[in-house]
Amino acid sequence: MDLISNLSLGLSIALQPHNLAFCFVGCLLGTLVGVLPGIGPTATIAMLLPITLGLDPSTSLIMLAGIYYGAQYGGSTTAILINLPGESSSAVTAIDGYQMAKRGRAGIALAAAALGSFFAGTVATVVLALFAPPLAKAALKFGSPEYFSLMVLGLVCAIALAHGSILKATAMIIVGLLFGLVGADLYSGAQRFTFGIPELSDELNFVSVAVGVFGIAEILRNLQNETDRDVMVKKVTGLWPTREDFRRMAGPVVRGTALGSILGVLPGGGAILAAFASYTVEKRISRRPQEFGKGAIEGVAGPESANNAGAQTSFIPMLTLGIPANPVMALMIGAMIIQGIVPGPNVVNQNPELFWGIIASMWAGNLMLVLLNLPLIGLWVRLLTIPYYLLFPAIMAFAAIGIYSINSNPYDLYTLTLFGALGYALVRFGCEPAPLLLGFVLGPMLEEHLRRAMIISRGDPTVFLTRPISAVLLVIAAIVLAVVLMPSVRRKREEVFVEED
C-alpha cells in the first residue's frame, strides 16, 4: 500500500541519527519556551530559523516542527502548576489543571495532559498522512483564481478566529498585506515604498517582522508588570493516574483528538479554538458538570489532546497548499523558501523525503516529549522560577544574531525596531498580532494571484465566481463572515474571548 511505503520512507528519514538528534533538540527547546515566561513558539521559531539554514531542509523543518508541538506540552506544565498558560492554547488547561494541582493531584494532571497529547499526536500524524496527499493532488489543479479565493477564505477565517474586535483584526490583516508589498514589484520591477534604499528592494525580512510583533512586544508587555512567579507545587509526586482516572480520561481524549484534528486545519488559530471547543463539549456532556472548574480531569485531558491534535493537523494546509494556517506555519513556509523549496502542492512529489520525514518525525517527537515531560518534570519545575531579568537579554541577543545572519543586512535590524514599536503599540491598543503576520506573508502571494487571474480573464472579475472551486471557496468565506457578524454570534464570541484573557 502507498501509505505504508510512504510512512516507511518517512521513518527512514526521521530515524536517521542526526534527524533524531535535531528533533530532540527541537522538542527540548519547545518544552523550554513553553515553560519559560515571555517567549512563545512563534518568536522562538522566528529567531532560530536563520540558525537552521546550515542544516538540510528536512532536518531544519523537523527541528522547527519539534519546537512548535513541544511548546504545546511545555505550555500545559505552567498552566497546571502556576495557573499561567505558558502558551496561548493551554489557557483552557489552566482552569481545571490548576485546581487539580491545588488538590494535590498535580502529577496526575500533568500525566493526563502528556498522555492525552501523545495519543492525539499519534492519531493526528496518521490523519496528516492520510489526508495531505489527496489534498495536494487536488490542489495541483488550482489556478490563480482558486489560489486567490483560497487565501481570501484563509484571511476571513483568521479574522473570525482572532481575539477581540473583528474590525481591528481586519485592519491588522490589511496592515500586514501592505507591509508585505514593500520591495520590487514582481511584474514591472518598480520599487515600492523603498525610499530608494537598495537594501529594502528585496522586501522586508519576515523574521524581523515576526520577532518584532511577537518577541519584542511580548518582552515589553512582561516588563510592564515584573513579578516573581510563585510555584505552589515544589515537588511533583504520584504521576501515574489510577484506573478510575484512566476511565474518565478516555472519552475526552478521543473526542478532543477528533475535534482538534478537524479544527486544526482551519486558518487563524486552530489549536486554541480546538482546546476551547473540547472543554465546552466535555462540560456539556459530562454527568458531573459541577466538577468542571474545580479540578475535573476531563477538563485537562480533553483540551490538551485537542490542542496537540490541532497543532499537528495545522501542517496540512501548509504542506499541501503552501498556505499558512497560523503564524508558526507562516514561518515554516518562510523556512522552506529560504531553503529553496517552493511551498505548495508539489512538495509531496518533489520532496517526498521532506514531506514524509516531517510527518514521521512528529510521531517520534511526541514519544520523546512524553519521556521528556513526565520523568523530568522536576527539572521543569525548577526552570519555572528563573527570574525574567535573566531571560530577556538572552532572547534579545539570540534574536539579533538570528536576524542579522540571514542576509548580513543591518536594515533587517532596523525593521525589527520598527515592528517592535508598531507591534507593541497595537497590542496595547487591543489588537492581535497574528493577523498582521498572516497578512504580511500572504500579501505578495495574494497580489500575484489576483493580478495573474485578472490578466488571464482579460480584466473580467467574474472569473472568481465562474470557476466552480473558486466560487465555492468564496461562498464559504462569505458564510463565515456573515455568521461572525450575526449579533448573537458576535456577543457569544466576545464572551468566549473575554473568558480566555
Added chain:
Amino acid sequence: MTFNRSDVGAGAIFVGIGLFFGLMTLYGLDIGTARRMGPGYFPIVLSGLLVVFGITTILKGIGHEDVERGPLPWRGIAILLGVPVIFGLLIRPLGIAPVLLVTTFITSFASRRMSLIVALLLSLGLTVFCILVFVMGLGLPLRIFGPLVEPWTRPIFGVR
C-alpha cells in the same frame, strides 16, 4: 469628551499607515487598470480600505469609557527598541563579540531589578555562549572581531 483610548489609538495608527502607503502610491506608482494592474493597484485599494477601517475604529471608540492599562515601561521601550539599531550600526565595524557585549549589557537594564554585577556577568557569559554555539558550533557567517577592533584583538585571540 469621553473616548476609549484603545480604539482611538489603534484607529489613528491604521489611518496613519493607510495614508502613508496611499500617498506614496499616488505620488510614485502606476496604478493601471483592473485588466492590467500596475504596481500601484493593489496598494491603493488596500490603503483606501485601511483608512476606512481606521476611521470606523476611531468612531467606535468615541463615547466609550476608557479602560485602565497600567503605566508604560518607558525605560524598557527605549532600550529594547534602541538595541537593534545599535546592533545594526556597530556590527560591521566592530564584529559580533564587542557588539554582543555592549548590547546585552544595555539590554539588561530594561529591567528595574538588574544590578551592575549581574549585568556584567550576564553579558560576558552570553557573549561567550553565543560565539561558541552560533559562530564556532553552527558556523554562522559572522566575524567575531570587525576591522575596527581587529588590530588590538589579533595579538590576544589571533585572526578570527
